[in-house]
Amino acid sequence: MREFKKKARILLVDDNSEHLRGIKELITLETNYDIVGTTTSANIGINLVKKYRPEIVIMDVNLPEKDGLQAIQEIEKLGLDTRILVLSGYDDSDLIFRAMKIGARGYVLKTMSSAQLVYAIDEILAGKFYLPSALSSRFFDYFQQSFREENEASSEENLLTYLTSREEEVLELLTQGNNYKGIAGKLFISETTVKTHVNNIFQKLQVNDRTQAVLYALNNGFGKKVRAKISA
Amino acid sequence: MREFKKKARILLVDDNSEHLRGIKELITLETNYDIVGTTTSANIGINLVKKYRPEIVIMDVNLPEKDGLQAIQEIEKLGLDTRILVLSGYDDSDLIFRAMKIGARGYVLKTMSSAQLVYAIDEILAGKFYLPSALSSRFFDYFQQSFREENEASSEENLLTYLTSREEEVLELLTQGNNYKGIAGKLFISETTVKTHVNNIFQKLQVNDRTQAVLYALNNGFGKKVRAKISA
DNA sequence: ATTGATTTAAATCTTTGGATTGAGAAAAAT
DNA sequence: ATTTTTCTCAATCCAAAGATTTAAATCAAT
Numbered sequence: 380m381r382e383f384k385k386k387a388r389i390l391l392v393d394d395n396s397e398h399l400r401g402i403k404e405l406i407t408l409e410t411n412y413d414i415v416g417t418t419t420s421a422n423i424g425i426n427l428v429k430k431y432r433p434e435i436v437i438m439d440v441n442l443p444e445k446d447g448l449q450a451i452q453e454i455e456k457l458g459l460d461t462r463i464l465v466l467s468g469y470d471d472s473d474l475i476f477r478a479m480k481i482g483a484r485g486y487v488l489k490t491m492s493s494a495q496l497v498y499a500i501d502e503i504l505a506g507k508f509y510l511p512s513a514l515s516s517r518f519f520d521y522f523q524q525s526f527r528e529e530n531e532a533s534s535e536e537n538l539l540t541y542l543t544s545r546e547e548e549v550l551e552l553l554t555q556g557n558n559y560k561g562i563a564g565k566l567f568i569s570e571t572t573v574k575t576h577v578n579n580i581f582q583k584l585q586v587n588d589r590t591q592a593v594l595y596a597l598n599n600g601f602g603k604k605v606r607a608k609i610s611a
Numbered sequence: 612m613r614e615f616k617k618k619a620r621i622l623l624v625d626d627n628s629e630h631l632r633g634i635k636e637l638i639t640l641e642t643n644y645d646i647v648g649t650t651t652s653a654n655i656g657i658n659l660v661k662k663y664r665p666e667i668v669i670m671d672v673n674l675p676e677k678d679g680l681q682a683i684q685e686i687e688k689l690g691l692d693t694r695i696l697v698l699s700g701y702d703d704s705d706l707i708f709r710a711m712k713i714g715a716r717g718y719v720l721k722t723m724s725s726a727q728l729v730y731a732i733d734e735i736l737a738g739k740f741y742l743p744s745a746l747s748s749r750f751f752d753y754f755q756q757s758f759r760e761e762n763e764a765s766s767e768e769n770l771l772t773y774l775t776s777r778e779e780e781v782l783e784l785l786t787q788g789n790n791y792k793g794i795a796g797k798l799f800i801s802e803t804t805v806k807t808h809v810n811n812i813f814q815k816l817q818v819n820d821r822t823q824a825v826l827y828a829l830n831n832g833f834g835k836k837v838r839a840k841i842s843a
Numbered sequence: 844a845t846t847g848a849t850t851t852a853a854a855t856c857t858t859t860g861g862a863t864t865g866a867g868a869a870a871a872a873t
Numbered sequence: 874a875t876t877t878t879t880c881t882c883a884a885t886c887c888a889a890a891g892a893t894t895t896a897a898a899t900c901a902a903t
Contacts (some may be wrong), residue, residue, distance in 0.1 A: 806891075
């Protein structure tokens with residue numbers, strides 16, 4: 380199977396040089412892929428990506444000098460079609476989630492079998508994403524958890540529903556940082572009218588000032604936008 | 612294999628009664644699971660969930676009266692350990708994403724093989740999540756896309772980095788809707804000092820008032836919190 | 844030791860924001 | 874047809890916010 384695939388170039392980044400050698404050997408022996416470089420430094424790794432533009436980077440996430448996640452983000456920022464497979468010693472949900480969030484195409488543990496690593500590489504080369512079953516479950520648990528509060532909150536009574544359409548327009552402009560003059564200008568109404576609307580908004584949202592009104596709006600799904608509360 | 616599993620109870624919700632019968636027959640013949648009910652109505656389905664508390668609900672998402680997603684959300688709100696497997700005619704990324712977001716444990720297409728449906732049920736009963744490979748890729752593409760803008764934005768020059776630690780504390784309190792007096796009280800400093808800090812914050816963030824400062828903070832990942840911009 | 848940044852504070856002044864009352868016109872609902 | 878919302882506007886009035894200047898104490902760094 381694998382012998383018939385086109386030669387893909389792979390870059391290895393891992394601070395453990397022993398592990399680095401092990402993986403290099405594994406890939407050289409068991410696959411037809413090219414290892415275009417190996418390094419224990421995230422920064423050197425980023426430069427090697429720029430230089431060789433490998434199809435895949437296998438990246439350890441706990442590196443000494445620079446955080447592996449940060450390195451992933453910088454590689455993603457280059458806008459190449461280099462795909463990143465995270466290799467980690469930790470099956471921490473938050474780590475998995477953050478890695479996938481910033482653009483990793485897969486995440487495997489260092490304790491996995493060599494066959495699984497090769498499978499992950501093949502899947503990613505085929506344009507897919509790869510998470511082992513256990514990590515996939517962790518990811519989705521975390522993913523759903525991060526939306527749980529939000530879903531519950533939005534199911535509560537939302538004071539925004541009491542606003543008239545005009546008041547919604549005014550609030551929309553408030554959430555864009557406009558003052559009375561700005562809103563009046565944009566809606567072609569007088570400043571005092573805007574004041575009236577804003578005061579009515581305060582009443583309905585049970586807040587004391589524009590900042591609180593804006594915060595209420597943003598935290599309660601105003602403008603058909605929903606925001607997830609996810610610790611970074 | 613399946614014959615040794617404990618009998619799980621399954622509820623089917625699908626507006627197409629032919630399809631309903633087909634799946635019922637499939638599950639009855641090929642598995643050891645119990646079909647505790649079938650219905651073409653989302654509302655009846657929700658009531659059946661309350662009554663029978665099935666291990667799994669297989670739910671069509673395009674129902675006539677009530678939106679399938681809404682039905683999922685209502686079932687999730689019950690807080691039971693009923694798991695939902697979405698059955699859909701559409702492999703739309705947004706639909707998959709939203710279904711998983713609100714609590715679905717799996718998503719399979721109506722065009723799939725019967726073996727795949729049984730596999731999905733088994734995986735979900737085992738506490739896992741199940742997305743077929745193609746849908747998994749769609750999900751992750753959409754997932755990463757929803758964070759893309761945010762990552763790019765936060766990789767720009769972030770004016771928040773110019774703030775001193777004290778200014779960050781003040782800004783934090785501003786983002787909670789406090790006025791000068793409130794901030795002064797919470798930080799045990801005078802109101803005029805708060806004004807000084809706030810004015811410095813305005814300078815550094817290049818804004819004109821507290822609302823704009825708060826908006827800048829929230830949109831630039833202030834307070835180690837990141838907010839995803841995901842259309843609901 | 845001296846520079847530079849940070850935190851604290853006050854005084855002053857201008858502008859903006861917020862509360863309240865009253866009221867006319869138009870649109871929607873009953 | 875007539876209530877009821879909604880949208881509009883004005884005039885106050887007071888409180889809060891924002892701009893500006895000046896300055897002392899603390900702390901970190903060279």
